[in-house]
Amino acid sequence: MKKIIIFGLMIVACFGRIGLADEYAFPEIKPELYLWGGYRNVQLDGSARAEEYEYVDDSFAFGGEFYAFPFPHRIHVEGEVLNGNDYFGDVRYAYKDLVLFRWLTRKLYHNLDNITLRDFDSAAATPSIDIRDAGDTYGVKTGLDKYFLRLKTPDFPLHLYTEARIFHRKGTLQQRFLGGSGYYNDAAGNVDSPERATIDRDIHWETEDYTIGTNNHLGPVELDIAHTAMRFTPKGDEALVEPYDAAGFPPGSLRAAGSYEHNRIPELKGYTNTLKAHTSYTGRIVASGTLSNTNRENNYSGAEADTLVGHGELVWMPAANLTFFTKYRYQATDVDNPDSITIVDKLNPATSYTYTNIRPSIDSHVNRITGAMRYKPLRNITLKAECTRERREREKSDAEAWHLPNSTTRDIYALSLYSRFMKKVKLSAKYVYQKTNQGNDDSVIHYEPEHSGQGVLSLSWTPLSWMTAFLNYNFTKDRTSHLQLLDYYGSVVGQATDRARSRERLFGSITFQLTEKLSLSPSYTYLYNEVEQDLIYDAYTSGNLVDDGVKDKSKVHNCAVNVMYIPANNLSINAMVNYTKSSGEFHPGISEALNPGSIALFSEVRKEEIVCELEGTYNFTNGWDVGLRYRYTDYDDESFDNPESGDCSATMMMISKKW
Amino acid sequence: MSLRRTVYLVSLLVLSFLTILYGCETLKKAKPIYSIKEYERMIVGRLDADYVGTDNCLKACHTHDKIRTYFDASTMGAQLSSESGMPLVDCESCHGPGSLAIEGITPEKVEEDKRQGGQTACNYETLLDLESLPAGAQSLICLKCHTAHALFNVHNWNASEHAQNDVSCSDCHPVHIGADLTTKPRDTKQMCLKCHQEIGAEFSLPSRHPVLEKKILCTDCHDPHGFISERILRKTTVKETCLQCHAEKGGPFLYEHADTTENCITCHSPHGSVNNNLLKVREPFLCLQCHTGHKMNTSVGSPSSLDSKSAFYTRCTDCHSQIHGTDIPSASGTGRFIQ
Numbered sequence: 001m002k003k004i005i006i007f008g009l010m011i012v013a014c015f016g017r018i019g020l021a022d023e024y025a026f027p028e029i030k031p032e033l034y035l036w037g038g039y040r041n042v043q044l045d046g047s048a049r050a051e052e053y054e055y056v057d058d059s060f061a062f063g064g065e066f067y068a069f070p071f072p073h074r075i076h077v078e079g080e081v082l083n084g085n086d087y088f089g090d091v092r093y094a095y096k097d098l099v100l101f102r103w104l105t106r107k108l109y110h111n112l113d114n115i116t117l118r119d120f121d122s123a124a125a126t127p128s129i130d131i132r133d134a135g136d137t138y139g140v141k142t143g144l145d146k147y148f149l150r151l152k153t154p155d156f157p158l159h160l161y162t163e164a165r166i167f168h169r170k171g172t173l174q175q176r177f178l179g180g181s182g183y184y185n186d187a188a189g190n191v192d193s194p195e196r197a198t199i200d201r202d203i204h205w206e207t208e209d210y211t212i213g214t215n216n217h218l219g220p221v222e223l224d225i226a227h228t229a230m231r232f233t234p235k236g237d238e239a240l241v242e243p244y245d246a247a248g249f250p251p252g253s254l255r256a257a258g259s260y261e262h263n264r265i266p267e268l269k270g271y272t273n274t275l276k277a278h279t280s281y282t283g284r285i286v287a288s289g290t291l292s293n294t295n296r297e298n299n300y301s302g303a304e305a306d307t308l309v310g311h312g313e314l315v316w317m318p319a320a321n322l323t324f325f326t327k328y329r330y331q332a333t334d335v336d337n338p339d340s341i342t343i344v345d346k347l348n349p350a351t352s353y354t355y356t357n358i359r360p361s362i363d364s365h366v367n368r369i370t371g372a373m374r375y376k377p378l379r380n381i382t383l384k385a386e387c388t389r390e391r392r393e394r395e396k397s398d399a400e401a402w403h404l405p406n407s408t409t410r411d412i413y414a415l416s417l418y419s420r421f422m423k424k425v426k427l428s429a430k431y432v433y434q435k436t437n438q439g440n441d442d443s444v445i446h447y448e449p450e451h452s453g454q455g456v457l458s459l460s461w462t463p464l465s466w467m468t469a470f471l472n473y474n475f476t477k478d479r480t481s482h483l484q485l486l487d488y489y490g491s492v493v494g495q496a497t498d499r500a501r502s503r504e505r506l507f508g509s510i511t512f513q514l515t516e517k518l519s520l521s522p523s524y525t526y527l528y529n530e531v532e533q534d535l536i537y538d539a540y541t542s543g544n545l546v547d548d549g550v551k552d553k554s555k556v557h558n559c560a561v562n563v564m565y566i567p568a569n570n571l572s573i574n575a576m577v578n579y580t581k582s583s584g585e586f587h588p589g590i591s592e593a594l595n596p597g598s599i600a601l602f603s604e605v606r607k608e609e610i611v612c613e614l615e616g617t618y619n620f621t622n623g624w625d626v627g628l629r630y631r632y633t634d635y636d637d638e639s640f641d642n643p644e645s646g647d648c649s650a651t652m653m654m655i656s657k658k659w
Numbered sequence: 660m661s662l663r664r665t666v667y668l669v670s671l672l673v674l675s676f677l678t679i680l681y682g683c684e685t686l687k688k689a690k691p692i693y694s695i696k697e698y699e700r701m702i703v704g705r706l707d708a709d710y711v712g713t714d715n716c717l718k719a720c721h722t723h724d725k726i727r728t729y730f731d732a733s734t735m736g737a738q739l740s741s742e743s744g745m746p747l748v749d750c751e752s753c754h755g756p757g758s759l760a761i762e763g764i765t766p767e768k769v770e771e772d773k774r775q776g777g778q779t780a781c782n783y784e785t786l787l788d789l790e791s792l793p794a795g796a797q798s799l800i801c802l803k804c805h806t807a808h809a810l811f812n813v814h815n816w817n818a819s820e821h822a823q824n825d826v827s828c829s830d831c832h833p834v835h836i837g838a839d840l841t842t843k844p845r846d847t848k849q850m851c852l853k854c855h856q857e858i859g860a861e862f863s864l865p866s867r868h869p870v871l872e873k874k875i876l877c878t879d880c881h882d883p884h885g886f887i888s889e890r891i892l893r894k895t896t897v898k899e900t901c902l903q904c905h906a907e908k909g910g911p912f913l914y915e916h917a918d919t920t921e922n923c924i925t926c927h928s929p930h931g932s933v934n935n936n937l938l939k940v941r942e943p944f945l946c947l948q949c950h951t952g953h954k955m956n957t958s959v960g961s962p963s964s965l966d967s968k969s970a971f972y973t974r975c976t977d978c979h980s981q982i983h984g985t986d987i988p989s990a991s992g993t994g995r996f997i998q
Binding site: 026027029052053054067069071072074076078086088090094096097100104106108113115117118119120121124127142144154155165167175176177178181182183184191192193194196205207209215222224230232234244249250253254255260261262263264265266268276278286288290292294296297298300301303304305307309311313314315317320323325327329331333335337338341343355357358359361362364372374382384394402404418445447470472474485486487488490493499505507509523525527529531533535536537538539540541544545550552554555556558560578580582583584586590591592593595596597599602603605607609611641 | 698727728731732734736737738739741793795811814815817818823824825838843844845856857860861863864865869872873874887895896899902903904906907909910911912913914915917918919921933934935939940941942943944947948949950951952953954955956957958960962963964965966967968969970971972973974976977978980981985986987988989990991992993994997998
């Protein structure tokens with residue numbers, strides 16, 4: 001017994017703490033509070049599309065920040081409320097390093113389009129339109145709440161955490177759909193005469209993610225395990241119901257006239273399990289691995305998708321100027337859908353139809369391996385070379401059902417240079433070449449480009465201490481040969497075409513620090529996208545109508561100027577003007593597409609937008625400030641179809657105080 | 660059971676118990692596989708200098724009082740050593756040993772210099788020249804402690820695009836700017852667009868995510884510390900990232916749009932676009948790239964009317980409204996995304 005007691009004391013002496021350290025006295029830090037309040041006046045003339053993400057109504061507004069450090073507690077609150085549909089909040093609490101809590105909340109209002117279908121010949125009965133939402137205005141409140149709680153064990157790096165993410169959208173939007181017979185022949189049986197309709201739809205969609213996880217430091221390895229449960233719930237109009245006529249259906253169609261659902265948004269649920277492990281970051285060799293399994297299930301139809309992703313990275317730095325990176329990724333997608341679906345006549349539930357002609361969803365797996373080397377031959381030059389091979393393999397029967405290649409292999413090569421070859425000049429350049437092999441089988445469709453090249457050049461130059469210039473040029477070109485299209489019946493047309501795409505982007509900006517209190521930053525952006533491809537249209541005559549070399553072009557010019565001015569120590573002014581001119585159209589060539597009017601007319605885009613912002617603050621000596629925020633938007637839409645022009649100004653006067 | 664055997668068993672039990680205890684004690688200690696000698700040499704600091712503690716660094720003058728206050732109020736200030744009860748992280752943890760920097764500086768000297776209208780400067784050149792260090796070494800100053808970052812944010816940092824392109828922790832984390840040590844969520848746009856200026860212009864296009872308006876943040880979709888998906892997106896795939904907000908488009912559906920919907924950027928340009936709904940190319944041309952168009956002429960061979968053309972060649976999704984996938988068959992009994 002005596003020996004046991006002595007032995008126990010020895011253990012305590014080895015691992016117990018003899019005496020207690022003096023308690024650390026945290027400094028006294030006074031809390032800080034900043035509050036502001038004001039009134040926001042909004043004037044809208046024309047379409048609310050002028051301010052797509054603003055709630056265009058007058059409102060009182062307020063906000064502020066609060067910091068307090070009653071150690072060992074730490075509190076931080078920040079918020080800005082423009083109105084009930086537009087606000088931001090950030091609440092943080094910490095207790096030592098043991099408890100960390102955060103709540104981030106945001107809401108915005110999204111003004112949506114009411115697209116008016118056009119009838120070019122009201123005297124003709126077909127094709128017809130059915131506008132059931134004339135004059136309606138649409139908008140959706142969109143909100144996101146994130147909650148995070150982390151607990152740590154004292155003096156041991158074991159963490160438990162939980163996170164919740166709730167995203168919701170509520171409001172009314174437009175639903176466009178095919179009415180009449182639900183077929184592109186109209187109810188009277190006229191061929192190629194759809195009956196298009198528009199209607200309002202109430203939505204209340206909520207996406208919830210809940211995560212629980214833990215991580216721990218186990219010697220040379222750190223480990224993290226997390227489980228996330230997800231649910232998407234569509235309240236409001238989950239589905240619409242429409243009385244469909246039978247006439248106009250194709251011969252042999254299963255369904256008779258009746259009231260059937262359309263545009264259903266299903267309830268979804270799922271989960272993700274993730275395992276992460278990595279070595280210490282201070283090692284010459286650093287490795288990390290991630291394994292993630294995601295499951296998604298459609299509660300309405302029973303379709304289910306599983307995605308398994310495995311990813312590993314290895315970084316080896318044999319010398320300070322030489323680093324090798326290796327990444328490997330495996331992704332397997334397994335989608336199951338039921339073999340049949342039964343639909344019910346809503347007015348006569350005893351009547352139902354079962355369809356079995358359902359194509360299987362596509363299972364596939366992807367292997368991707370990347371090797372990169374970064375070398376710094378000189379202090380101011382960095383060279384990087386990267387090589388990736390990716391192979392996607394589709395389940396053979398699925399690929400055949402969809403006329404897709406069984407496998408696609410991509411090889412990507414990238415070279416980049418970063419240099420500070422002069423003290424005031426920084427240059428970076430990168431070129432990426434991608435080659436895709438999908439086979440040359442013309443019985444399948446190849447929608448990925450076989451050859452693609454992308455180049456980026458950036459230059460930053462400070463010729464004078466008060467001037468900095470930045471230039472960026474980016475181009476992408478790709479080509480798809482043996483391109484096949486699908487016809488109306490979902491079969492391959494069998495007439496190979498080519499597609500060539502190019503994209504250019506040029507950005508330039510200069511910043512002038514004219515004086516200590518005045519800076520000016522103009523910038524210019526040019527974007528150009530072009531796609532050239534042979535198009536094929538169905539024809540009544542034998543064969544198809546082929547339109548060779550049709551180009552689709554989009555172009556953007558954007559100019560912006562930012563000014564920051566501090567005319568006095570207690571007065572600061574920021575101003576910004578941003579002008580964007582956009583256009584887009586495509587150019588068919590065959591006479592059938594150009595007469596009696598070009599089909600390109602319906603989709604052409606011509607828009608100009610001017611945004612002006614002015615913000616100023618005047619500080620009084622007693623801690624009070626007054627401020628002004630002004631924003632003006634002029635949105636000029638000259639597109640042929642549904643032009644939505646408008647202008648909007650929002651002025652907010654504020655008064656604030658800091659304690 | 661013999662006495663000998665009993666003693667052996669008890670000894671084994673005790674030894675196992677002691678081993679477990681010792682193992683638990685050492686679990687929290689970092690054990691790097693190898694050391695990056697070159698970078699570690701750069702951040703050690705002057706070997707002829709001693710550590711003096713924050714109080715000694717700052718007691719003579721008050722220039723950095725505010726920084727010290729912010730630091731003490733931060734997460735790092737809250738980390739106390741269980742043995743000494745003192746902060747685990749202080750000025751010298753990052754700036755190197757400070758004895759040479761404060762050599763010869765006394766409160767009396769500071770007062771005297773102040774009386775003469777000047778300011779006493781410490782010999783800061785003996786501290787680490789953090790700004791001149793290569794990005795990897797700058798990051799190592801943070802990573803030597805943040806290897807077990809509680810949020811696992813830096814799990815993929817070393818092989819990430821930012822790390823490969825010599826972005827260091829201090830490029831985005833202004834450690835001395837306040838007690839928060841991170842950029843405020845709504846200021847991330849300014850921070851990201853400082854380097855990615857050309858991306859900012861895409862957010863001025865007619866159809867866009869409202870990033871410039873600070874209603875959507877770059878970090879809603881991208882993880883600047885790196886992740887396993889392309890373009891350092893937040894989730895394992897492009898689709899999962901978009902479904903964070905657009906779950907109604909994700910399915911899985913009974914009738915899928917082949918596997919084009921596996922990657923949203925097949926059709927969409929997520930930053931901004933000239934075309935509605937962030938489409939890369941407008942309808943109908945977008946759809947005509949893979950599908951033949953509806954009949955362009957009549958049964959007698961003449962061009963179809965303008966009315967008919969507008970019905971088929973304005974927006975395909977006027978009729979094919981469930982283009983991302985649907986659970987309801989179309990009137991023809993197949994999955995044409997009409998219902």
